[in-house]
């Protein structure tokens with residue numbers, strides 16, 4: 561028996577697999593296309609490499625998925641695989657439709673067929689966990705209460721629309737076929753192994769290299785930040801004890817304006833790695849054009865997972881961010897490896913600057 565993780569070579573999947581293989585003897589099969597966001601080197605330091613099998617492939621390759629499910633007698637699937645960056649979805653939505661919608665549909669079909677053929681006991685115990693996002697709920701006004709599991713979906717970007725479509729498919733497979741599905745809707749993650757296109761690692765890298773720290777628009781957009789290890793802990797609880805057919809919101813309750821995040825990072829770096837000229841990293845902050853359709857505010861009400869499954873985040877934002885800064889300061893080799901030529905092209909296109 562094994563679990564199948566898709567997209568496990570990305571940020572959250574890597575953190576999940578490191579945690580799983582450190583604590584469980586049950587192997588994890590990792591189906592990942594290894595796009596620009598997937599990094600097989602993340603697993604070089606696994607304490608138990610025999611517990612992890614990386615298979616390069618597309619989550620939408622039905623034959624491959626069917627083969628892996630049967631060959632490894634998979635008892636649960638966690639679907640992390642996605643195109644995940646909002647800005648990329650604005651510049652080029654096609655890949656988001658292909659992976660996040662059509663890919664998930666094909667994966668669900670492979671899973672449905674496999675699951676339907678299982679004997680009674682493993683069929684009842686089987687789980688399909690869809691790792692989704694709070695962005696499917698759209699944007700909150702300043703005074704609105706945080707998203708709950710019953711907040712209507714109102715996605716605003718091609719990314720969030722594609723994730724919403726996938727979540728609806730998952731819901732329909734539960735409703736129509738009785739597939740034992742679970743869906744989680746999580747807020748913004750930060751922590752080790754996050755690709756430096758997302759706000760926190762992009763700021764750390766740019767700060768240390770003396771580049772501008774790009775703040776979209778007025779920087780007063782608000783996000784609910786959660787350390788990735790708390791997300792991983794929540795996913796493990798939902799997988800183990802979540803009720804099939806249910807959705808669970810996951811969030812840190814640490815709502816911050818983007819400018820607070822930027823300034824907090826600058827202050828941390830000022831202490832840990834002062835600039836040679838003695839000025840603050842805040843001097844590198846640059847307001848740039850806003851993201852089209854930028855959601856002003858997300859906030860997650862995580863009462864359900866707290867009440868039903870006893871989940872609580874362990875990290876507060878300040879200590880989690882400090883630990884994250886330490887990780888990036890130490891992992892210069894990782895940063896060098898993941899910033900391929902493609903990365904440089906992306907930064908040039910998105911921010912309109914040459915990247916040497």
Ligand code: NAD
Pocket residue numbers: 566567568569570571572573591592593594595596597598599617618619620639640641642643644645659663691692693694723745746747748749750755
């Ligand atoms: P990521 O971009 O870091 O990693 C995505 C992974 O999926 C990569 O390893 C990539 O190679 C793989 N992948 C992409 N297309 C694929 C395909 N067609 N077939 C197989 N593999 C493919 O993303 P992440 O930040 O780790 O997010 C993981 C999941 O969690 C996503 O579904 C995302 O929507 C969701 N999520 C992310 C956050 C966040 O803050 N990062 C918050 C909530 C939910």
Ligand code: DAU
Pocket residue numbers: 644645646647692693694695746747748749757758759760762774775776777779781782783818851858
């Ligand atoms: O809310 C969960 C979502 O969080 C996940 O579903 C997504 O996969 C993940 O990428 C993240 O989406 P965001 O768009 O919120 O994350 P990002 O790091 O791209 O941006 C965070 C905020 O910072 C957002 O308001 C945009 C802003 N921003 C981002 C970048 C990259 C800037 O101001 N400047 C930047 O250069």
